[in-house]
Amino acid sequence: MRKVTLPIILIGLLSACSHDRSQYIKETTLVETVNVRATVDTIRILLDSIGLNSYIDFSYFITSDKEYFLGRNNSGKCFDLFDLTSRKFVTHIFLKDENDLIADVKAVKAIDFDNILVMLRGKLLTIDSSGVIKQTIDLYKIMGADFERLGDPAVHNHFPLNYLPSEQGGTTLFYSHRSTSNYVGKDVVLEFDHNANKLTLLPIKYSPYYSDKDGYLGYLTYINFGDATIDYIYYNFAYESNLYRFNRHNQQSEVFGGEVHGVRPLATALESPNEDQQQWTTHAIENAHYFRPLYDQFRHLIYRPVWKDIKYEREDSYFNDFIDKNLVISVFDDHGMKPIANHTLPPMRYAIHKWFVSKDGLALSPTHPENKNVKKNTLELHVFRFEN
Amino acid sequence: MFFVLRINALFHRHIGLLLFFFTLACSDGSKDFVREDEIKRYLKDEHQFEHGDGEYYLILFSGHCGSCDDRSMALIQDLKKNKGVTRMGVVLHKDFSDHANLFKDSGVNVFHDTENRLLRYGLNLDRNVILVFDGDELVYWNWLHLDSFYDVRKDLDVGSES
Numbered sequence: 001m002r003k004v005t006l007p008i009i010l011i012g013l014l015s016a017c018s019h020d021r022s023q024y025i026k027e028t029t030l031v032e033t034v035n036v037r038a039t040v041d042t043i044r045i046l047l048d049s050i051g052l053n054s055y056i057d058f059s060y061f062i063t064s065d066k067e068y069f070l071g072r073n074n075s076g077k078c079f080d081l082f083d084l085t086s087r088k089f090v091t092h093i094f095l096k097d098e099n100d101l102i103a104d105v106k107a108v109k110a111i112d113f114d115n116i117l118v119m120l121r122g123k124l125l126t127i128d129s130s131g132v133i134k135q136t137i138d139l140y141k142i143m144g145a146d147f148e149r150l151g152d153p154a155v156h157n158h159f160p161l162n163y164l165p166s167e168q169g170g171t172t173l174f175y176s177h178r179s180t181s182n183y184v185g186k187d188v189v190l191e192f193d194h195n196a197n198k199l200t201l202l203p204i205k206y207s208p209y210y211s212d213k214d215g216y217l218g219y220l221t222y223i224n225f226g227d228a229t230i231d232y233i234y235y236n237f238a239y240e241s242n243l244y245r246f247n248r249h250n251q252q253s254e255v256f257g258g259e260v261h262g263v264r265p266l267a268t269a270l271e272s273p274n275e276d277q278q279q280w281t282t283h284a285i286e287n288a289h290y291f292r293p294l295y296d297q298f299r300h301l302i303y304r305p306v307w308k309d310i311k312y313e314r315e316d317s318y319f320n321d322f323i324d325k326n327l328v329i330s331v332f333d334d335h336g337m338k339p340i341a342n343h344t345l346p347p348m349r350y351a352i353h354k355w356f357v358s359k360d361g362l363a364l365s366p367t368h369p370e371n372k373n374v375k376k377n378t379l380e381l382h383v384f385r386f387e388n
Numbered sequence: 389m390f391f392v393l394r395i396n397a398l399f400h401r402h403i404g405l406l407l408f409f410f411t412l413a414c415s416d417g418s419k420d421f422v423r424e425d426e427i428k429r430y431l432k433d434e435h436q437f438e439h440g441d442g443e444y445y446l447i448l449f450s451g452h453c454g455s456c457d458d459r460s461m462a463l464i465q466d467l468k469k470n471k472g473v474t475r476m477g478v479v480l481h482k483d484f485s486d487h488a489n490l491f492k493d494s495g496v497n498v499f500h501d502t503e504n505r506l507l508r509y510g511l512n513l514d515r516n517v518i519l520v521f522d523g524d525e526l527v528y529w530n531w532l533h534l535d536s537f538y539d540v541r542k543d544l545d546v547g548s549e550s
Binding site: 276277278280281312313318319321322323369 | 419422423426504507508509510512513514515531
């Protein structure tokens with residue numbers, strides 16, 4: 001009986017996979033008529049004795065027509081400021097009287113020299129480039145008894161600290177972190193109004209696939225915040241190829257296809273509620289991992305990196321790991337959200353998360369852990385310019 | 389054709405039930421350390437080490453759980469002091485050169501993964517882990533994370549943390 005039942009169930013499971021794909025993945029076709037060329041410019045800046053060759057928390061900003069890069073230097077207990085236009089190191093910024101706070105910094109967002117946002121747990125500081133703390137906003141205090149409903153305002157690599165200026169005073173978006181691990185049906189993005197000092201949940205939820213699988217997607221459960229403009233908030237999810245655009249005016253989200261040929265568009269769900277770390281790791285390696293969409297305001301493009309799926313167990317009895325996953329950058333136009341190019345990066349060269357959009361294109365850090373050409377005394381960035 | 393349609397209909401209606409049977413059919417219900425063979429192979433091939441007969445305690449420092457490292461170190465000390473364990477080894481993530489020095493002259497075998505080879509054996513783990521062998525047999529294992537130290541100490545009868 002079992003001999004007969006098992007193949008039937010397997011057929012059923014295979015059928016479910018294709019059913020999942022058509023049900024949850026928005027179909028798309030690469031617009032092949034657009035001929036997109038990628039050119040690469042290399043920026044190299046010599047470091048002093050405490051500078052780092054890559055930064056986990058960083059921010060890019062433009063002021064007085066010059067481009068700057070600010071990174072948190074945990075070992076140096078400071079922020080490091082670089083002038084990307086002149087390609088030189090500028091200064092270390094030490095926090096006045098509060099230097100130990102650096103270790104607690106979750107993220108940084110520089111608006112200009114006088115306004116650098118620094119996120120601590122539950123607190124948003126504004127410092128200037130001399131390290132003086134100009135303002136401390138206690139988000140927990142603002143939330144008060146509403147904390148349970150709103151969730152803990154959080155930022156991380158998938159949801160970096162951000163700031164959208166406006167005439168009224170600007171907004172910052174946070175991920176609403178909750179004590180439960182299941183976010184089915186919950187709003188997951190918080191908007192902080194700097195002028196009104198108020199936090200509001202936006203009607204942005206996980207996609208239907210997450211809900212239908214009860215969130216059992218292992219490590220791939222992130223919502224990735226892309227960027228915000230006056231009109232839109234771009235976002236996606238680590239477990240699927242779709243792109244989302246939230247319209248700030250009508251408060252509705254639209255979904256767009258972002259499938260890449262040869263890359264799994266939808267992560268498999270874990271079989272049952274489980275905390276088995278070994279299963280989670282295998283699952284995260286064997287499924288594609290979609291990263292946050294980066295909005296290029298200069299060229300009106302969107303870049304969406306994806307880590308391709310890869311078989312965990314190799315035929316030679318050794319194993320692949322996260323470091324073996326190849327990166328593909330998908331390029332979309334911002335108007336129709338149509339994919340116009342997929343660019344496969346050389347293996348084992350670029351670090352994940354350490355990317356940002358600059359005036360000249362998409363900047364990537366060639367500091368993959370297996371890249372033997374990384375120099376400890378140099379901040380190196382490769383700027384990819386995608387053009388018709 | 390009818391058969392396929394019937395199966396599809398059955399599947400979509402009763403997906404939960406089918407998954408339940410599928411899980412039963414494929415799972416043996418045990419919670420094995422699935423990389424037991426690989427950790428042995430890693431020690432043999434990369435460090436030319438086999439622990440041989442008798443009890444052997446092995447603690448793997450994954451490099452991904454900073455807050456657990458101090459408590460893992462304390463556990464090692466207590467295994468020696470309170471339980472008299474003498475045959476013990478530590479596998480250290482490549483970034484743990486400071487820890488390698490700490491075990492100098494301690495009698496603990498140090499397997500420092502300087503070439504980052506652990507991951508090629510499927511051993512890039514998110515947490516530290518303790519394994520206890522009796523000869524070739526793995527007789528006990530557990531993750532060393534913040535919630536498990538109490539259980540591990542109780543299971544191995546090493547006394548509570550000081």
